[in-house]
Amino acid sequence: MDIPAKYDPSLTEDKWYSYWLEHKIFHSEPDEREPYSIVIPPPNVTGVLHMGHMMNNTIQDVLIRRARMLGKNACWVPGTDHASIATEAKVVARLKEKGIEKSSLTREQFLEEAWKWKEEHGGIILKQLRKLGASCDWDRTRFTMEPALSKAVINTFVYFYNKGLIYRGVRMVNWDPVGKTAVSDEEVIHKDTKSKLYYLRYFISEGGKATDKYIVIATTRPETIMADAAVCINPNDERYHWLRGKKILIPLINKEIPIIEDDYVTMDFGTGCLKVTPAHDINDYEIGLRHKLPVLDIIDDDGCLNEKAQILVGQERFQARKNIVKMLEDAGNLEKTEDYNSPVGHSERTDAVIEPKLSLQWFLKMEDLAAKALKSVEDGKVRLIPDRFTNTYRHWMETVRDWCISRQLWWGQQIPAYYTPDGDCFVAATKEEAFAQAAAKNPDLKIEDLRQDEDVLDTWFSSWLWPISVFDPEKPGFPDRQPNRELAYYFPTNDLITAPDILFFWVARMIMAADEFEGKEPFSNVYLTGIVRDKLGRKMSKTLGNSPDPLVLIKQYGADAVRVGMLLCSSAGNDIFFDESQVEQGRNFCNKIWNAFRLIQGWEVDPSATPSQAEAKAVEWFESLLNKSIATIDDHFSKFRISDATMTIYKLFWDEFCAWYLEAVKPAFGEKISKTVFDKSVQFFDSLLKLLHPFMPFITEELWQNLSPRKDGETIMRQMMPKAGDVNEKAIADFEIARGCIINIRNIRQSKQISPKQAVELFVKKPIAETGALVSKLANVSRIEETESFDTNQTGVNFMVGTTEFFVPVQVDVEAEKAKIEAEIKRYEGFLTGVRKKLSNERFVSSAPKAVVDLERKKESDALEKLKALDELLQRLK
RNA sequence: GGGAGCUUAGCUCAGUUGGUUUAGAGCAUCUGCCUUACAAGCAGAGGGUCAUAGGUUCGACUCCUAUAGCUCCCACCA
Numbered sequence: 001m002d003i004p005a006k007y008d009p010s011l012t013e014d015k016w017y018s019y020w021l022e023h024k025i026f027h028s029e030p031d032e033r034e035p036y037s038i039v040i041p042p043p044n045v046t047g048v049l050h051m052g053h054m055m056n057n058t059i060q061d062v063l064i065r066r067a068r069m070l071g072k073n074a075c076w077v078p079g080t081d082h083a084s085i086a087t088e089a090k091v092v093a094r095l096k097e098k099g100i101e102k103s104s105l106t107r108e109q110f111l112e113e114a115w116k117w118k119e120e121h122g123g124i125i126l127k128q129l130r131k132l133g134a135s136c137d138w139d140r141t142r143f144t145m146e147p148a149l150s151k152a153v154i155n156t157f158v159y160f161y162n163k164g165l166i167y168r169g170v171r172m173v174n175w176d177p178v179g180k181t182a183v184s185d186e187e188v189i190h191k192d193t194k195s196k197l198y199y200l201r202y203f204i205s206e207g208g209k210a211t212d213k214y215i216v217i218a219t220t221r222p223e224t225i226m227a228d229a230a231v232c233i234n235p236n237d238e239r240y241h242w243l244r245g246k247k248i249l250i251p252l253i254n255k256e257i258p259i260i261e262d263d264y265v266t267m268d269f270g271t272g273c274l275k276v277t278p279a280h281d282i283n284d285y286e287i288g289l290r291h292k293l294p295v296l297d298i299i300d301d302d303g304c305l306n307e308k309a310q311i312l313v314g315q316e317r318f319q320a321r322k323n324i325v326k327m328l329e330d331a332g333n334l335e336k337t338e339d340y341n342s343p344v345g346h347s348e349r350t351d352a353v354i355e356p357k358l359s360l361q362w363f364l365k366m367e368d369l370a371a372k373a374l375k376s377v378e379d380g381k382v383r384l385i386p387d388r389f390t391n392t393y394r395h396w397m398e399t400v401r402d403w404c405i406s407r408q409l410w411w412g413q414q415i416p417a418y419y420t421p422d423g424d425c426f427v428a429a430t431k432e433e434a435f436a437q438a439a440a441k442n443p444d445l446k447i448e449d450l451r452q453d454e455d456v457l458d459t460w461f462s463s464w465l466w467p468i469s470v471f472d473p474e475k476p477g478f479p480d481r482q483p484n485r486e487l488a489y490y491f492p493t494n495d496l497i498t499a500p501d502i503l504f505f506w507v508a509r510m511i512m513a514a515d516e517f518e519g520k521e522p523f524s525n526v527y528l529t530g531i532v533r534d535k536l537g538r539k540m541s542k543t544l545g546n547s548p549d550p551l552v553l554i555k556q557y558g559a560d561a562v563r564v565g566m567l568l569c570s571s572a573g574n575d576i577f578f579d580e581s582q583v584e585q586g587r588n589f590c591n592k593i594w595n596a597f598r599l600i601q602g603w604e605v606d607p608s609a610t611p612s613q614a615e616a617k618a619v620e621w622f623e624s625l626l627n628k629s630i631a632t633i634d635d636h637f638s639k640f641r642i643s644d645a646t647m648t649i650y651k652l653f654w655d656e657f658c659a660w661y662l663e664a665v666k667p668a669f670g671e672k673i674s675k676t677v678f679d680k681s682v683q684f685f686d687s688l689l690k691l692l693h694p695f696m697p698f699i700t701e702e703l704w705q706n707l708s709p710r711k712d713g714e715t716i717m718r719q720m721m722p723k724a725g726d727v728n729e730k731a732i733a734d735f736e737i738a739r740g741c742i743i744n745i746r747n748i749r750q751s752k753q754i755s756p757k758q759a760v761e762l763f764v765k766k767p768i769a770e771t772g773a774l775v776s777k778l779a780n781v782s783r784i785e786e787t788e789s790f791d792t793n794q795t796g797v798n799f800m801v802g803t804t805e806f807f808v809p810v811q812v813d814v815e816a817e818k819a820k821i822e823a824e825i826k827r828y829e830g831f832l833t834g835v836r837k838k839l840s841n842e843r844f845v846s847s848a849p850k851a852v853v854d855l856e857r858k859k860e861s862d863a864l865e866k867l868k869a870l871d872e873l874l875q876r877l878k
Numbered sequence: 879g880g881g882a883g884c885u886u887a888g889c890u891c892a893g894u895u896g897g898u899u900u901a902g903a904g905c906a907u908c909u910g911c912c913u914u915a916c917a918a919g920c921a922g923a924g925g926g927u928c929a930u931a932g933g934u935u936c937g938a939c940u941c942c943u944a945u946a947g948c949u950c951c952c953a954c955c956a
Contacts, residue, residue: 003915190952269955269956356954395882396951504951571891576890582904596915596916743922746922827897834935835897
């Protein structure tokens, strides 16, 4: 059979993915096996696949495929998130392209457009995941705004409202003037921004008229002075005691405001005087509350000044700032300006500068929920990987403020609060239920009189239910209701793989919701991936558009190559600097596997031949090495060291299986292989394919299908992962000796010297007899003779290549060699005293885990053995 | 301003409660090879005072202290 020398992914990937779908290999439903479930972090419904998704979903797929092959009932639930603000912004932008303003549409018309957009673009990302080989159970695909899940959200709202945890209140919120919505504290990104500190003169008033006395106040926001309600000084600041009881005039508009005193003001910052603008600064708002100051809001929802400002009406806030500085300067109120760096809040979604704004919003009380969610992590019921995130997590949970859950958008679940014309508010899952409540209070009311709250809920208010609602959408909001079969079986899920930047947005809140409704943690392990960055160190993201198109990469190198490339360079929590050479490495690896297969399948079998001594030795060795590696891989997985697991199998296949095992058993040109060795080789290759499969699903399926005859519907995905068997350490050690000999002979052939120590260890001390056959085969040497004794003149190794006899002299500087060995002996003796000291410590022996103590004991005996060997060597040299 | 983390070969990173590593891997580099599985390959080689300075120890990449640089998170100083 002719197989091309290069692996071509385009011939295998679509074929096998269709095959898996056709045979419903991804399908999952509860049965008697042990469940293993993962819910996908739902990507934005209108998003496209970027490198972060690749990373994330590759890891999930590795875990789920592995679990499946370990015999578990593996269930990976896919889906998308409606991402209210991001999606709404996209829809608004698209309408704008068509010349339609959002404000000209009704809510219903807008939503129709949005759904249309969702139908067109939604789910593209899920299709892209198939190219990657993601083995999601597509039958379970969910969308956070599908009717059932929306209902879960509404029920949850009603539940928390009835529990008294949801309230409506006027609060200073983070207002996004571009998105025209409030955003939560977590959605505000503080960036250091260059701005100016303006020093303004406020004149003292006497009967409403300006005197010539003034004070200087520093501000970064001169456009808000019209909303000033007071000027505040520190009560201990003697410089300003003369101001007590005086009134002051706001520049330009000459409005009289009082002087107040509050500890909040820092005496040594700025001028020690603070203008208090309750409507436009969160701290000022709090000072205002303390001193009962009036609140004057001069900035509208779109960030423009309104008529209450009296001047600059209608101007955009930054334009107004520019203009008012000029006006203040002309009026003689501007003393000086200084450059100033200050953190300015920006909206995560629109990047607009956040405007602190007073508004009526819905909040969820967080204190108790956060305390419980913190406990879950601190008690280890939810393990964060890497665990250093626990600190960050704790800090956030301890300082969390109430969650502003309302958004002034249309795309999302509309808040189920209904108002009567009198302003009474009733919260219920449906309008009818709300009406029933309202009618009980006011019998004259008609259902048409009820008006539903215009706002929708924060997206995270739906995604925090995700691990529950994907299985049983009826459940959220009803802690006492029996879970359905799916939820009872697959919940709690096992592992969650996500990026650290949504640890608080999402992970923490899922823990809260699960605790509230299920009384359990929603998952046991949270693997936090690194953030994929470009070469400039920038985060790869959809908004920046600096991500290479993963689909192009897949097309160019193959999905398996891309997966391996990502996995090799990723360790939990560390940022990943993406480089295409890693993908190239993955592709080369595919080719290596492909060619190993070509070799094996090209062998001709001789059923009557018996394995040579060299072959037998190689088989014995590789069997043990394989078992040992399986144990190593299992260990790496148990610690979520995915890249180490990948590297282990990579090296096992390439460096050991291909470079040594296959070379050792490969028949000479024109010769046949014994059946025993052939069968063993096929068996090894089969095991290796299974071990590789979670990482490289396509090529392994292709080769596995061709390795032996398979029935239709059979798949490597359903095979059992090889288990770690017995390890014959001696076989491994023997092979190492042979390997050392071979490498040295190769070196000698390149007329290079080997070191005396190597000569001593490899040719003299060790028993060549056992591995001689291997050495002569792999080094193509017919005879090796060792030299027993050392003297400074005649020491070396005899060996034959073909008919030529070589004698390689090994110059031994006995004194230097002795000194080296003695130094080593000294080191071991020190080591031994240390270990013995430890072992004689009662407390250590009784308190440390048994395995640790055993390890110390082993160290002791090993060191003793080594010392004995060194001593022997030393004697020999003498 | 507070907190967390990082600093090991040209690059990306391991280094598992201090000892069998006088420092490891992959990639990249250099040298020699188109040897009938694979040049997307094979055989070799070079390359690090483990950020810096002290300390603890028989022994420190590993623990402690200080310093420098970087990253992230949190934060209301106008």
